[in-house]
Amino acid sequence: MAQLPPQTIQRDPQLFYWILFPITVVMILTGILRHYATVLMASPPKKVEQPALKEQRSLMHGVAVRSNFHVLTAPSFKARREFLTTAFESGAYLKDPERRGQPPANPMTDPGAMDGMMGMMKNNMAMMVPNTLIMSWINTFFSGFVILKLPFPITIKFKSMLQAGVATKEMDPRWMSSISWYFLCYFGLQFVFNFLLGSDNDGAADAGNGPQAPNMFGPGVDADKQFQAEAENLAVIKHYSVLDDVEQRLLEGIKTR
Amino acid sequence: MPTEREFQVAPIVPESVMHNTKALSNLQSLTASIFGVAAGILGLESYSGFLFYFIFTILTTILFYTFRVAPTSLKSGLGAFDTSRYFRTQYEFWAGGVFGGLAGYILTWTLFYGLVRA
Amino acid sequence: MTWFSKSTTTFGFLLLAHACPSSSCYSAYEHSALQSHRAASLSSLSATTQQAAASSSLPLDISLETIVATVIITLGLVLNTAKLRPIQWRVWAGQIERAGEEGARNSSGEIDKDFVGNPFKLLESRPGFVDIRKQRKEFAEWVKQQ
Numbered sequence: 001m002a003q004l005p006p007q008t009i010q011r012d013p014q015l016f017y018w019i020l021f022p023i024t025v026v027m028i029l030t031g032i033l034r035h036y037a038t039v040l041m042a043s044p045p046k047k048v049e050q051p052a053l054k055e056q057r058s059l060m061h062g063v064a065v066r067s068n069f070h071v072l073t074a075p076s077f078k079a080r081r082e083f084l085t086t087a088f089e090s091g092a093y094l095k096d097p098e099r100r101g102q103p104p105a106n107p108m109t110d111p112g113a114m115d116g117m118m119g120m121m122k123n124n125m126a127m128m129v130p131n132t133l134i135m136s137w138i139n140t141f142f143s144g145f146v147i148l149k150l151p152f153p154i155t156i157k158f159k160s161m162l163q164a165g166v167a168t169k170e171m172d173p174r175w176m177s178s179i180s181w182y183f184l185c186y187f188g189l190q191f192v193f194n195f196l197l198g199s200d201n202d203g204a205a206d207a208g209n210g211p212q213a214p215n216m217f218g219p220g221v222d223a224d225k226q227f228q229a230e231a232e233n234l235a236v237i238k239h240y241s242v243l244d245d246v247e248q249r250l251l252e253g254i255k256t257r
Numbered sequence: 258m259p260t261e262r263e264f265q266v267a268p269i270v271p272e273s274v275m276h277n278t279k280a281l282s283n284l285q286s287l288t289a290s291i292f293g294v295a296a297g298i299l300g301l302e303s304y305s306g307f308l309f310y311f312i313f314t315i316l317t318t319i320l321f322y323t324f325r326v327a328p329t330s331l332k333s334g335l336g337a338f339d340t341s342r343y344f345r346t347q348y349e350f351w352a353g354g355v356f357g358g359l360a361g362y363i364l365t366w367t368l369f370y371g372l373v374r375a
Numbered sequence: 376m377t378w379f380s381k382s383t384t385t386f387g388f389l390l391l392a393h394a395c396p397s398s399s400c401y402s403a404y405e406h407s408a409l410q411s412h413r414a415a416s417l418s419s420l421s422a423t424t425q426q427a428a429a430s431s432s433l434p435l436d437i438s439l440e441t442i443v444a445t446v447i448i449t450l451g452l453v454l455n456t457a458k459l460r461p462i463q464w465r466v467w468a469g470q471i472e473r474a475g476e477e478g479a480r481n482s483s484g485e486i487d488k489d490f491v492g493n494p495f496k497l498l499e500s501r502p503g504f505v506d507i508r509k510q511r512k513e514f515a516e517w518v519k520q521q
Contacts (some may be wrong), residue, residue: 191290273462
């Protein structure tokens with residue numbers, strides 16, 4: 001059998017005004033709405049109790065010393081290391097020192113942990129609700145229309161996805177229905193939001209969840225164990241300074257000029 | 258590839274890296290959509306469409322190099338096509354944004370192909 | 376520079392907007408012609424495939440116009456991007472020191488929103504090193520002059 005002629009389907013140009021255009025506009029507006037909803041719903045950072053803050057900050061102090069040891073001189077680094085390791089090992093910075101060695105509390109009972117989960121829930125809801133709403137809106141009003149043809153061929157497997165609601169066996173899988181236009185918009189509208197809202201926006205669904213707080217102090221983590229590990233990390237560092245051989249490097253830099 | 262020690266001797270500004278990468282990726286996502294419009298008008302199909310996208314993206318990157326990177330980078334004594342003044346790796350500069358704009362390209366390509374052709 | 380890049384982009388968009396409907400009209404016209412022709416000679420399948428292949432070619436002037444418009448828009452957008460910043464601390468700090476706020480102006484003459492200024496300001500104005508007595512004396516003299 002010879003090559004089949006490409007299928008042509010005579011479509012009403014009104015399809016553009018009544019399906020393609022509304023879906024695109026709704027997608028863009030939803031993205032903008034979602035961006036502003038996330039901005040408005042962002043909960044301010046919660047006040048932390050003093051002992052808990054002390055625990056977090058001293059652990060961060062340890063990490064900072066460990067990762068920036070190269071800018072300290074050898075004696076100064078040694079003094080810091082000795083002080084911090086003894087303090088970490090004795091548990092001087094723990095939130096409640098008498099609970100040392102016990103298993104961590106159940107995160108479900110901790111009110112502080114619940115708050116973090118609520119924030120995550122809110123974020124997920126802001127993603128989920130509009131998407132399900134738009135999907136069902138498209139399925140109710142626009143199902144069963146063939147609106148566009150993809151400019152590149154795809155395999156038959158995509159047929160059920162692209163032509164949902166159009167049960168025609170012989171149709172080329174390149175023809176797509178309104179729901180697949182929705183999917184294309186869902187993934188491809190990032191540039192519109194970049195243009196409209198600035199580049200770090202929450203408009204697009206798959207743009208990640210923005211800067212996440214480091215989850216090292218999350219619920220259910222044993223602070224004492226973290227301190228022990230950090231003390232060990234500090235202890236094994238082999239110290240050197242960036243200023244070692246600095247004269248040599250300077251001379252070389254001058255020579256090559 | 259510089260070692261950790263070299264990074265400590267000559268530290269890198271993370272804000273500047275972010276700023277540069279963002280400038281490049283914003284440009285590429287915008288231009289990708291324009292290329293989609295053009296490809297749709299030209300009525301390109303399958304391979305030629307993707308080839309069109311890659312050629313024009315590389316062209317954009319070269320233009321970006323000549324207008325944004327080259328003037329200062331050549332003055333500071335770096336060789337031609339050396340982007341180490343503004344980007345950490347060559348790969349990040351030449352290939353980093355190619356796939357970021359692909360979704361937007363396909364969207365506008367399909368849209369204009371559908372409007373103009375079929 | 377900014378008016379140049381903006382006008383370049385606008386010109387490119389105009390060109391593209393001109394190319395788009397003209398090709399659309401053309402293709403719509405061609406399409407209908409093809410349809411009628413196909414109806415006339417439905418019996419010969421080979422002829423139909425030939426025309427289908429022919430339908431995918433566009434007149435040269437329109438494709439040229441589209442490509443030129445794309446290149447012009449790209450040029451305008453590239454010229455419109457923000458200035459890059461050196462990623463090495465020593466280069467970047469030196470540039471800030473020499474240029475100050477002027478170096479962070481974008482193409483439309485405003486200072487970038489995320490410009491942080493001198494990163495070593497914290498170290499350079501350590502309150503521990505402030506000569507408070509001298510400042511008090513200066514302040515007293517200033518008050519007397521008023």
